[in-house]
Structures are given as structure tokens and as C-alpha cells.
Amino acid sequence: MLREARRKLSDELGLDLSPALTVLSTRILRRDGQLDRSDSASLASIASAYSSSSVRAQLEASNVVLGSLAVAGDLQTARQQRLAAIEAAAGLNDPELAARIIGGYDVPGIWTRTDDPAASTAVVAAAEAALASPVNLTDRSRARLLATIAMESRGAGNRQGEATEAVELARNLGDSQLLCFALSAHFMQAFARTGLAKHREDIGRQLITTAFDADSPTCEINGRLIRMQALCALSDIDSAALEANAVDQLAVRHERPLAKVFTRQLRHEDVLVDGDFGPYEPWVRPLLLLRAGHQANAAAALRHLPDPPRDLLLEATWCVLAQTACELREPSMISRAYTALTPAGGERAAGSGVVDAGSVDDYLGMLWAAGAGPA
Template sequence: MRVTFGMLGAVTAWDEAGDALPLRGPKHRAVLARLVIAHRRVVPVARLVADLWDEPPDNAVGTVRTFVGGLRRALEPDRPPRTPPRLLVTEGPGYALRAATEEVDAWRFERAVATLDDARPSQVVTVLSEALDWWRGPAFADFGEERWARAERARLTELRLHAVERRAEARVALGAAALAVPDLDAHLAEHPWREDAWRLLALALYRSGRQADALSVLRRARGMLGEHLGVDPGPRLRRLEEDILRQAAPLDPDADATVGRVWERATAAYESAVSTRARTRLESTAGLMRDLAVTGGGGLEAARHHRAAAVAAAEQLGDPELTARVIGVYDVPAIWTRSDDPEQARRLVAAAERTLRQLPPDGHDAARCRLLATVAVESRGTLPTDRPATGESARPLQAARQAEEIARRLDDASLLAFALNGTFMQTFHRTGLAARRDAIGAEIVSLSARNDLPRYEVLGHLVRIQSRCALGDLAGADRHARAADVLAARHDLPLVAVFTTWYRALRTSLTAPPATALAAYDRAADHLHGSGMPGLRHGLLPLARLSVAVRHGEPLTAGRPTDWGPYAPWVRPLLLAGEGRAAQARAALRDLPAPPRDLMSEALWCLVARAAVAVDDPATMRRAHAQLLPAAGEQAAGSGLLTLGPVTGHLDTLTAALERGSPRRSG
């Protein structure tokens, strides 16, 4: 029987069918691991005794021989009596494992890495992708703290880290830089001191057309090395940053040099021709910011900053028509209902309203439409929580309706797509409106596909992921996630993956055990780092992890301090109740405002409902029931990122709790 040995993870052995052999207890596996570390050399019995016990028992030598005998029976069960063993042999003062290189995954991995010194990049990717798949966990995982295993474990770990970086380098060389980015991101999350990995990640981002992200990575590397190690980046990292800043030709040897020359000549001509034309420059700046916003996290952050500056500069010139164009040209699709920079959004809305009042009453319908749509989009999450929208608070709703009406009258596809984005952002005045949002998403998809508006076509698919989740149609959500990913790859829209990855984590959480669901959300959270969307990122991972615990009935406690971000007020009562602090939970519920009217509204009301039931708070139960009732046919999953299950289940729990308590309370 051919036996293979696994050291790249928990120590184990398999037969020819791939079934694990019965290696019995940890000491048996320790003997096997110690012999593998010796690389076919003899390990004296005295050495094994010293390694296995800090204070060896009196019969230690005999016990080691018993372990070896048990291992031999497991490794060669069909060996005839009195026949010498083939694998675990006795030699001189001790024992040796005479396995072939291909029979031990650690030895096989080492050989694979060693054979690639002069290999072509394509061969490197193929060989290392297979070899890295052999790892099931840390090398010698059962014995990581044993002194006899530390050196070999560290050596193999370093080989693995080198292999990850070597494969990434090969992918970059093959022109597949975008494929290298996720692996390097995950690699650095676990091993942030690897300077060469930082260099490769920045280079991969740059060659993927994400210059701002590349520079952001280099800033992170500098901060990490300086803050935690007290050292400056090495010369290779410093040189790479300088090269990226000046877009040095050697950074992208495979790029079409003609494109670079065209860009340089065009920008030089622009500088020369419009150097003193402030109005033209402002409009061009706003257009560039619109394109920059969809390039990734660094680009989005820069776009927000420069957009606000351009609007302020346009207002200073005193030309409302120019200001309208500068504000309106930034029609970047928006999917999340919490603003990344609420103060800046407030200033943009105020500028748009001032400009609307200053425009001549006749004409300028397209500009007016864009300004109204801007008001609707940038006012996301500002609907009143506990009362109907009236007066000033109803303005975003009115702006959305007016923008859509003008766009339909003008029969302008791009205007209508932007206006529908504003309408979507204002469809949260009550719970249970997933079907309405689904219809908006469907119209955006259809309109954009007919009129070649890929960014809005992606928006429509993302809206439909959210709405189909709320409507319980995961097959439909799957289709829209695939469509969004295809469009994102075709049109270089990296931020789309943030939402589709989180949706797939939600999908996993519905069918997988809690540990697998939590791991999926942890991986999804990696996509948020550097995304430039703090309004989405802040508090989301803890809330997603809480949703898994709630649905699986796991204990809920505050535990160690957690940054719940904007969700803290609606999470705290449930955590207090989980810790048995009922009086504090009731006090928190008594003073609790309604959650914001946004994509998390149903989910947060479900958390409030559970807390109210847990501490028998009838007033809050009735309040939560009234708010959730319009969503009775939906799932608490309208965000497309996390779910608390069917809303009906929470309503039933509330109803039952209220009915149980009503006689006692009335008496």
C-alpha cells in the first residue's frame, strides 16, 4: 500500500484511496512528525525521548518503541509477520522514515519551489498554484509550539510566503496583475512586515490601472513599518513610489507606448490652450472626477475632495449656469444609502439648491434635472425616522420626483438613469418597499443596456441584488451578481466586487454553519479596506457577524469592545439583554430613536424587536411590530449584505410575546 504523509497542516497520513490512516494518539503523530523533520535521517531513541517529554517517565524508551510499533501497523497494515518494515525502519540507535520525496507533502512542496529558479512565468504560476493548494493550515499544526518543530515550521512557512510572492510576481509579469491583487492583499493582512509583498501589491495595482490605490498601498506600508517596526521603507519601495509618481516607463513595459504618447501630447496641448480659461478647466475637472470616482478606493476619496473644491470654485465665479454644469456632470452611480462624508454631502446639496434658485426660470431643463437628482442622491439617509416627511424634510423626495419627471419629458436616457438613482435613494420612507426598488433597478438595467450606459447598468444589477434578497429570490440575486461582475470586469469598475462579494457572503451564511459564515464575512470585509467608502465599511463586519449569531441562536454578549459604528444604538439593547442586564436594556430601548430609513432599516428593527421581547418591553414591541408590518412578506435582507431571516418570523415572535403578556398587564 502506498502511503502519503501530510505535514502542511495537521499531521496525518493517507492510504492510496485518500482515506486517513488511524495514527492513534498525539504522541504517535509526534513521533511521525519528528521523523519527517529529520529528512530520512536516523533519529536516536534518546533524542525522541528528550523531544517527547520534558520529564521522561521511567519506561520512556519502551513507550517510544510501542509508539513506533503502532505507527508501523498503521502505515503497513498488510506487512507479513517478521518481514522488515519498508517505511519506518530501525537503524543503529534509532529510527528513520524512508518515504520518497513525493510521498511527503512538505518535501514535495520544497522540491516544487526549488525547481523554478529559471522557469517561465507561466510555469511558475501553474506549479506554485498547485503546490500552494497542498497547504491545509500551518505546517505541523499539532506541534507548532514544540521546540523540535519550530525551526522546520518556520523554514516551511518562509518557503510558503516566498511562493505566494513568487506566484504574484509571475502573474504581474504575464500581464494578469489584477489576479495578483486579492492574493497579495490577503497575504499582507497576515504578514504585514513583508516589504517585497507591499512592493508587488503596489506594482500590481499600478499595472491594473489603479495608480491612486498603488500609492495608497505604499503609504500604508510606510505607516506600518514606521509605526510598528520603527524603520523606513527600503530602497526598492522608495524607488517604486517615485516611479509611480512620475509614471516611469519601466513600470509598465508591456503597455502600449502609443497610448502614453497620446495622453502626454493631449494634456500638454490642453495646458497650453486653456491654461487661463478657468470655466473650461472647472468643467473638465468635474468630468475627470466623475471618471476617477469609479477607479477604486483612492480614486473615490480623491474624487470627493476635488469635486467639492470644483463646486466651491464655480460658485465663486458667480455663474449659476457654470455651477450647474460642474455639479451636474458628476453623475456617479450611488448604491449605498449612508453617506461617506455627510458634511460634504450637506454642502453639495446646499450648493445645488442655491444654484437652482439662481438659474433663469425659462430653459435649462437638463441642468435643473441634474441639480435635482444631485439633491436626491446626496440627501441619502436624511429622511425623518419617526414621523412622515413634511416641509423641509420632504425636499429630497420632491427633488427625486421632479428630476424623474423632467428626464422623462426630455426623453434623455442618461438624465433618466441619474434621476432614477435619486428616486432609488428616496424609496426608504417606510419598510417593505423592496418590490418598488426592484422595479427601479429593472428599469435602470433595461434603459442602460439600450443606451450604452454601463455604469448605470451595473447600478441596476446591484439594486436588484438587494431587492431580490429582500424578496427571497436568491437565484435572481445570483444572476444579477454575475451580470454585475461581468460588466465590472469589462469596464474596469473595481468597487463593484465589494458589493458582489458581500452578497455571496450573505448567500453562504444562509446555508453554511456559523464558523463558515463568519469566515465568509471576514473575507468579504477585506474588500472594504481601501475602498474609500467609510459610510459602508464602518460597523458593517460586526453587524454581519451579529446577524449570524442571532439567526443561529448563539449567545449574545457585549464581550470585548467592538466598534459598531453607526449601528451601536440599535445593537446595544440586544447585547445588554444577552448579558442578563434587563433593566439597562429596557432603559436603552426607552430612549431609542427609530433606525435611519435606509437599507439597514428592516434588519435593525428586527434587532430591536428581539431585544424588546427578551426584556418584556411591550411598548417597544408594539412600536417594532408597527414598523415591520409593511415588510411582512420580505426577508430582513434588503441590504444585500446581511440577513436576519424572514420578517414574518420576527412579527410572529412579537405577536406571541404581546399576547402572552396582555392578560397579566391588563390585570
């Protein structure tokens, strides 16, 4: 991580790490208990460790520290300080600088739903404003802003166009680090429908190759996790296990504590235990109501549901709805589920890598038998 920070500061900003920063970065990444992170609420206290030359240089350097904090596991501090940096940059009335600050936080993502929608909305709004400014942005700044929009809009909107353009710009620039970020953002938008596991496997493969060129273990982990998830959906469990093992080894070697969260697979066979399903609650509740004997309430809840979120659990959620619709003999949802799941025929509803709802073909057969086919 320190090597990545040094490269980025030197190559992109023309700044060198001071001895004090080297010590500080090491202590942060080791999660030194002596550091009082509550004091890090002051952006200047972090940025000044990088440069005392100007506020501008401090802001540009801040993304390196914040990215380090994020991949080391301190997501809350990184998120808070990122918004503070964006706000501070906006106050300098320099659209080009604002664009670099907004798009410079090139931390890859693996889970396709943001855990802070308000913060993501604020970042997307800032990125869109920077793109709409009259300033003639460089292709590099434009690519970072587009990738940021695609990354932060995960699970909340269709930003495939922005993701695709970001990848194309990064390739044309020959910037492997930027291409890693753009590919990760592209993955976040690869859920327009069910059945796209092969497409995501290809994104993961490209990301792994590009990460070697960028000398980025963070992006290599990201690519291997993406490929692991896709291989689970493609029923290639042996290859998925190899990727999971590689991720675990990289996580230990490079101190990435969050990576192992995604390499522990849970298989839910026929039993769905009631509990906290978070944002997926509306799509799971009808089946739980049915299992509890509340058929009328289950049917009422099922009839008015919107389509599930377009994310890693898309196929699994549709399979839950298919099961519920077939047991209730609810024709509208039977038809909707069959149409939605048809593109995923031949796959498993296991694209998250942590939940496996079984063979999609089994659910398609169940839906057909329940009346999804011609009368």
C-alpha cells in the same frame, strides 16, 4: 470608461480629448503607481488636461475625470476635488455654470448612507442655492440638481419629491444618461418605510434597461446591484445570484473594483457578535447588553431609541429591535416594531444584499405573541 468620457465631452460640452488626455485617463483608470495623486489636489492640474481654453471649460470638463476616479475606486480624491470645483464655480458668479458643475457629477450610488456627511451637506446646500437663484435654469440643469440633492441626502432626509421630479424631467428630455442618474437618486429615496423591496426591484429593472440605451456599464452595474438587493428581500435568491454573477463579470470587464463588495452575502443567524457597528451602534447595543447579562442597561438603552435610519438595513435593524423588545418584554418598543415591520410582511430582512436577518413574518409573529396584538 474612456468611451463614456469621450461621449460626454463631445455631446455635452463640445470638447474633444487630446492625445495627452487619452494617455492620462488610461493611466488613472489603471491606477498607475507612477502618478502622484497627492499632486491632484490642484484642480487646475486635472482640468487643464481636458482643456486649456478657459477656466470655465476646465471646470465643466473636470466632472468627467472626477466621475472616472470615483467609479475606479478613488472616492476620496473625487470627493475633495468635487468640492473644490463647486467652490471655484461659485467664485465665477455664474449661477448657470455653477448648476452644471454641481449637478454634472452624475456618479450613481448603491449604499444608502453617505460616508462623508459634511461633504454631502455642502453639496446639497450648493444645489439648493443654485435652484433658488433667479437664473432661469434649463430642465436638464434642474433635473441634475434635484437628482444631486436626492442622492446626497440618502439616509439623512426625505427627498422623494426631488427624486420624482428629476426622473420625470429626465424622461421628458429623453436623456438616457440623465435618467440613469435620476433613477439611482430615486432609489436612494425609496426607504420611506419597510416593505418597499418590490418598488426598488422595479427601479433596478428600469435602470438596467436605461443603462443599455445610455451605453453605460457603470449604470448597468448599479441597476443590477439594486435589483440583487431587492430580490434578496423578496426571497428570490436564485434570481439575485444571477444578478450578482452579472455584476462580477461587468466589474472585471470594465475595471469596477468597488462592485464586488456588494455581491458577497453574509448571513447572521442567531448569533450577533460584538464589534464596530458604526452608525448602527445605538440600535444594536441594547441586544448586545442583554446578551451580556446587563438587562437593566439594555432596557434603558432601548426605551429612548429613535426609529432606525431609513436605508438598506431598515428591516434588519427593526428586526434586531423586535428581538430585543420581545426578550425584555418592553411594550412600547414591541408596539413600535410591529407597526414598523407590518408593511414588510412576506419579505426577508435582507434588503441590503449583504445581511440577512431572516423572515419578517417570523418577527411579526414573535411580536404578536409578546403582546403587539389586541389584549
